[in-house]
Amino acid sequence: MIACIAIPGFELRAALYRRPSLRLAPAALAPEEGSEPLLGPVTAAAEAVGVRPGMRLGEALATCPTLILVDPDPAAAEREWEGILRRLEDVGIAVDSAQPGTVFFETRGVERLYGGVESALRKALAAVGSVWDPCAGAADRRFAALAAANVARPGQILVVSDDAIRDFLAPLPLDLLPLAEPRQQELRELGVRRLGELAGLPGGAVAERLGPDGRRAWSLARGGERRRVRGRRPPAELVERLEFPEAVGQMLTLRRAFNVLLDRILARPERENRFVRKIAVVARLVGGGSWRRTATLRDATAERDRLRAALWPKFAELPAPVVELRIEIVELTEDTGQQLELVRAAGAELGVRLKEGLRQVRASTGSGSVNTVVEVAPWSRIPEARALFVPRDD
Amino acid sequence: MVADPGSARTVRSSRRLNEPRPALVIATGSGIPRFVNRQPVALLREEWRVVDRWWTEEPIARRYFEVVLDSGQNVVVFRDEERSCWFTQRA
Numbered sequence: 001m002i003a004c005i006a007i008p009g010f011e012l013r014a015a016l017y018r019r020p021s022l023r024l025a026p027a028a029l030a031p032e033e034g035s036e037p038l039l040g041p042v043t044a045a046a047e048a049v050g051v052r053p054g055m056r057l058g059e060a061l062a063t064c065p066t067l068i069l070v071d072p073d074p075a076a077a078e079r080e081w082e083g084i085l086r087r088l089e090d091v092g093i094a095v096d097s098a099q100p101g102t103v104f105f106e107t108r109g110v111e112r113l114y115g116g117v118e119s120a121l122r123k124a125l126a127a128v129g130s131v132w133d134p135c136a137g138a139a140d141r142r143f144a145a146l147a148a149a150n151v152a153r154p155g156q157i158l159v160v161s162d163d164a165i166r167d168f169l170a171p172l173p174l175d176l177l178p179l180a181e182p183r184q185q186e187l188r189e190l191g192v193r194r195l196g197e198l199a200g201l202p203g204g205a206v207a208e209r210l211g212p213d214g215r216r217a218w219s220l221a222r223g224g225e226r227r228r229v230r231g232r233r234p235p236a237e238l239v240e241r242l243e244f245p246e247a248v249g250q251m252l253t254l255r256r257a258f259n260v261l262l263d264r265i266l267a268r269p270e271r272e273n274r275f276v277r278k279i280a281v282v283a284r285l286v287g288g289g290s291w292r293r294t295a296t297l298r299d300a301t302a303e304r305d306r307l308r309a310a311l312w313p314k315f316a317e318l319p320a321p322v323v324e325l326r327i328e329i330v331e332l333t334e335d336t337g338q339q340l341e342l343v344r345a346a347g348a349e350l351g352v353r354l355k356e357g358l359r360q361v362r363a364s365t366g367s368g369s370v371n372t373v374v375e376v377a378p379w380s381r382i383p384e385a386r387a388l389f390v391p392r393d394d
Numbered sequence: 395m396v397a398d399p400g401s402a403r404t405v406r407s408s409r410r411l412n413e414p415r416p417a418l419v420i421a422t423g424s425g426i427p428r429f430v431n432r433q434p435v436a437l438l439r440e441e442w443r444v445v446d447r448w449w450t451e452e453p454i455a456r457r458y459f460e461v462v463l464d465s466g467q468n469v470v471v472f473r474d475e476e477r478s479c480w481f482t483q484r485a
Contacts, residue, residue: 243408373411381444382415382446383483384410386411389410389411390408390412
């Protein structure tokens, strides 16, 4: 069977993880900078006074003037979600993460280990942790498992047998489908409000009216395809960070810091000369939120300039000054897969000698003795705010 | 997402360059240094003020002096007017 663990409103829960007192207050995830002013997930207290996820900001504040808007914290969400995935992997589950807050896995591998589907799901819920209020669903098809997890109450396990899938899905609302809101609205205007009503329509007519997305939604409403779930490859563990003494919004400063971090992460011995396939840049913002962008390289590389060219343009999307900058290598290739140079570039020999010299200094004086001076705000009137000592152990 | 491996390497943090160091300064009634670290001041070369971050909880109000000591050494000292104490620093 395919199992699904869903954590409702995961982004909000992750953003409130370090502020647990707000969980009991009327709070909602604020819309992202530059996006439509619609609320994200909301707390139970907010829901009790009539605030709903997806509500317009103005309407929500008029409904509940004491509503607390929580800035999205994608870095915290990623971190907490990774922790959950690792805990699931620790109990022997090969996870396939659909998005933060939703994970699928095959129960076949762990059924015998834990004595049945329900026991395995109970183990998985325990691994996630009750603080997250996870819900579990299982079915022979992926979408049915997702629907079951979305219908289940926190801590509940809902198993749907294959012959009951159509009946189980029929009364469920359309918003479980991965269908854009205007399309869902179109269906509602046509009088289609439940999955069963959509499943009862002729497939060709749905495709003609709503296009390929509609056809896919129709197929899901009938249970969806039988597809295998593949466990993920474990991620790499390379992180470099730089904390600023004060918030930095200057692109020149950020560029310098970014270059230093890139040099440091590429010099990490754990990389073992492997090439970077996927890399992420994460910033902790001055208001308490965070920002994260990833770049997946078509050709894996360890060239600083290529990595910089892939990541640096994303800094233009930074919404606020940065307190901490972090670079993470998310995925490394197993082998080089690239033609090495026959003749070394000019200056490479000098670089090797310098590196060797620094290595000898470190060997005699200890780790942390070699530093790079990074000018972070050379124009500052406060002398100690102009530059940082950044340890360099490459 | 990559989990933070929590190694010593990743927790190692950067530090500021040119942090102010406490200085022993004896000043005149108008606040101009006469002795810096027990050495007499031979010449006052320049004086300036830095007032910044007054909108934060850590405001900065400093009165800087660039002086030449009797030994010929060029020194920059400032009086931190928030904390009422003297520091030396490269300007």
